[in-house]
Amino acid sequence: MSRVSAALSGLEDLDAILRVGLNNVLDIMQGAIGGILLLDESTQTLAYRVYKGFSSKYVADMRLHLGEGIAGRVARNGKSVLLEDMTTAPDVAHRDLVTTEGLKAFISVPLRAKDRVLGVINISSREPHHFTVHDMHLLHSIGDQLGVAIEQANLAERIKKDREEIAKLEEERERFLRFIGIAAHDLKAPLTAIQGFLWVMLGGFAGSLSDQQRNMLERSSVRISELLNLISDLLDIPRVEAGQIVRDMAEVSLPEIINKSCDDLRGVAEKKGIELKLELPEALPRIRGSAVRLQQVMTNLVDNAICYTAEGAVTVRVVDGDEEITVEITDNGIGIPGEDLPRIFDEFFRGGNVEAKGTGLGLSITRRIVEAHGGKIHAESPCPQTNGGSKFTFTLPKGSEIGPG
Ligand code: ADP
Numbered sequence: 098m099s100r101v102s103a104a105l106s107g108l109e110d111l112d113a114i115l116r117v118g119l120n121n122v123l124d125i126m127q128g129a130i131g132g133i134l135l136l137d138e139s140t141q142t143l144a145y146r147v148y149k150g151f152s153s154k155y156v157a158d159m160r161l162h163l164g165e166g167i168a169g170r171v172a173r174n175g176k177s178v179l180l181e182d183m184t185t186a187p188d189v190a191h192r193d194l195v196t197t198e199g200l201k202a203f204i205s206v207p208l209r210a211k212d213r214v215l216g217v218i219n220i221s222s223r224e225p226h227h228f229t230v231h232d233m234h235l236l237h238s239i240g241d242q243l244g245v246a247i248e249q250a251n252l253a254e255r256i257k258k259d260r261e262e263i264a265k266l267e268e269e270r271e272r273f274l275r276f277i278g279i280a281a282h283d284l285k286a287p288l289t290a291i292q293g294f295l296w297v298m299l300g301g302f303a304g305s306l307s308d309q310q311r312n313m314l315e316r317s318s319v320r321i322s323e324l325l326n327l328i329s330d331l332l333d334i335p336r337v338e339a340g341q342i343v344r345d346m347a348e349v350s351l352p353e354i355i356n357k358s359c360d361d362l363r364g365v366a367e368k369k370g371i372e373l374k375l376e377l378p379e380a381l382p383r384i385r386g387s388a389v390r391l392q393q394v395m396t397n398l399v400d401n402a403i404c405y406t407a408e409g410a411v412t413v414r415v416v417d418g419d420e421e422i423t424v425e426i427t428d429n430g431i432g433i434p435g436e437d438l439p440r441i442f443d444e445f446f447r448g449g450n451v452e453a454k455g456t457g458l459g460l461s462i463t464r465r466i467v468e469a470h471g472g473k474i475h476a477e478s479p480c481p482q483t484n485g486g487s488k489f490t491f492t493l494p495k496g497s498e499i500g501p502g
Pocket residue numbers: 397401402403405428430431432433441446447448449450451454455456457458459460461486487
């Protein structure tokens with residue numbers, strides 16, 4: 098047993114584990130030949146993966162359904178089997194193959210991980226009565242060891258595949274966003290020109306307009322503005338790469354940034370009957386950051402809070418912690434459905450419960466900016482304090498704090 102575990106330790110590749118396991122087993126059970134069959138979960142069949150001493154025809158033809166023959170039953174009920182002589186035993190599957198191969202004495206033990214059977218080790222001899230019950234018990238214990246090693250290898254393989262898949266998706270996502278950026282860039286100039294012409298006409302500089310013409314031009318101008326907003330968000334995605342933001346960083350005053358964003362949006366809030374409350378500590382240290390980008394974060398979050406609240410209050414609260422500054426934006430609006438919460442920071446994601454127009458890009462840009470500053474952002478809904486609406490919390494590290502501000 099210790100010999101097998103020493104031989105298996107450090108091996109991660111499934112085939113290497115099976116080969117080393119089988120070779121050790123056959124060395125211990127002198128004069129034996131054998132192989133390891135693995136269970137294919139999707140087809141519920143057992144097939145040899147490694148073998149020694151069997152003919153390749155025997156191995157290729159010996160495929161068993163779960164429950165079929167000796168090994169199929171061992172895989173199904175997890176109990177080991179010892180046969181003194183296969184030629185006289187009942188329930189042997191593919192008896193012709195066994196006879197041609199000249200197999201007599203036979204042990205089959207399960208390879209188990211927890212309560213799952215992953216496969217079977219079969220060992221055999223061309224001599225009848227070659228194995229003892231003791232051999233079977235020993236092999237059964239080795240089967241358990243091997244089962245755990247196989248499970249770990251499968252897990253490692255799955256993790257590796259998942260990582261590769263994630264990297265591939267990440268690459269595709271970046272490529273897609275770059276493409277979108279290029280398309281947005283090409284759309285911006287003509288749309289800005291159209292918007293310019295509309296303004297000229299609406300200003301009466303190209304002749305007088307009938308009420309109907311004015312109405313249509315105004316509506317066109319609103320639609321073009323919406324498109325230009327989308328384009329500006331799309332163009333922002335590559336610009337908010339961490340490296341670029343770090344280059345923009347300087348010593349900034351967070352209260353100044355927050356006050357400015359709130360001042361800009363107070364009018365919009367009041368129009369909807371929403372009170373915009375600000376709770377700032379007396380003094381906050383200045384931090385290193387990009388003023389423009391942090392302003393964008395605050396504007397996005399407060400604008401969303403106002404946008405997704407019919408009436409009531411939006412509160413911005415800043416807490417000065419030991420290592421970081423925490424900013425919370427709380428509203429009592431429509432809230433975010435539980436199933437949407439994990440996805441709201443994804444590009445283009447929009448909640449199932451929203452009607453207002455939007456691009457679904459604001460929060461993804463916001464997250465990129467916060468993370469580029471070394472901070473974190475998360476959303477809760479309902480807000481744990483008020484039990485309604487939503488609460489967005491982001492942090493900014495004070496690691497690079499620069500005296501009082
Ligand atoms: P947009 O607001 O343009 O849709 P965002 O990326 O800013 O894009 O937001 C993504 C989604 O997150 C919104 O569509 C909405 O479903 C949800 N959301 C964001 N902020 C709030 C909020 N304060 N209250 C409710 N839902 C919100």
